[in-house]
Amino acid sequence: MFKLEERKDEYQKICDLLRHHSYKLTPQRQTILKAFLEHEDQHLSAEDTFMMVKHNYPDIGLATVYRTLDLLAELGILQKNDFGDGRSRYEFNRQDEHHHHHLICVQCGEVSEFDEDLLESLEAQIEKRNGYHVIDHDLKFYGYCEKCKSALD
Structure with missing residues (x-):
């Protein structure tokens, strides 16, 4: 409740x-x-x-x-x-939180999040090299969750 x-x-x-x-x-x-x-x-x-x-x-x-x-x-x-x-x-939409990304299982459809954001340094390089100001990014990984991966083995 x-x-x-x-x-x-x-x-x-x-x-x-x-x-x-x-x-x-x-x-x-x-x-x-x-x-x-x-x-x-x-x-x-x-x-x-x-x-x-x-x-x-x-x-x-x-x-x-x-x-x-x-x-x-x-x-x-x-x-x-x-x-x-x-x-x-x-x-x-948690604007005050660190950007998170998604892991999507192609078998069961489960969506989970991960917070590791290694793209911040890439964004800085893009801005420095190309003069392009990145305001956001979206990263999704598609694969098999632990449960579905175990079922495949």
């Missing part, structure tokens, strides 16, 4: 940001936002999110979930990712 006490400040900041941009804080948006706070370590698709929230808010529609996720991504609250499986996945 969502422990608002533990995440109250973060939840309130997001609610304030929505209001600041003249968006209503509807019960559907609150429910979706709470689902992401409860599962912040996951990369949720609209369908995943819908399945999580429909039992708490049975009248919510999949289209509402899609619109809300796109809105939260547009406002920079969520980051929208494409892991090549035909579904967009969302996660909190």
Whole structure:
């Protein structure tokens, strides 16, 4: 269950940001936002999110979930990712954290993160050699997770 006490400040900041941009804080948006706070370590698709929230808010529609996720991504609250499986996945956009990258299992579809960022020195070289100012990068590795790799052996 969502422990608002533990995440109250973060939840309130997001609610304030929505209001600041003249968006209503509807019960559907609150429910979706709470689902992401409860599962912040996951990369949720609209369908995943819908399945999580429909039992708490049975009248919510999949289209509402899609619109809300796109809105939260547009406002920079969520980051929208494409892991090549035909579904967009969302996660909190942690601008104050070190950039992380993704490991994607081609067999089971599991997505995990790793924080080692060896690209910072490459970005500096690119800027120095080419005069190109890099503002972001995205790195994904595709392969087999430990479980699927073991099953192949």
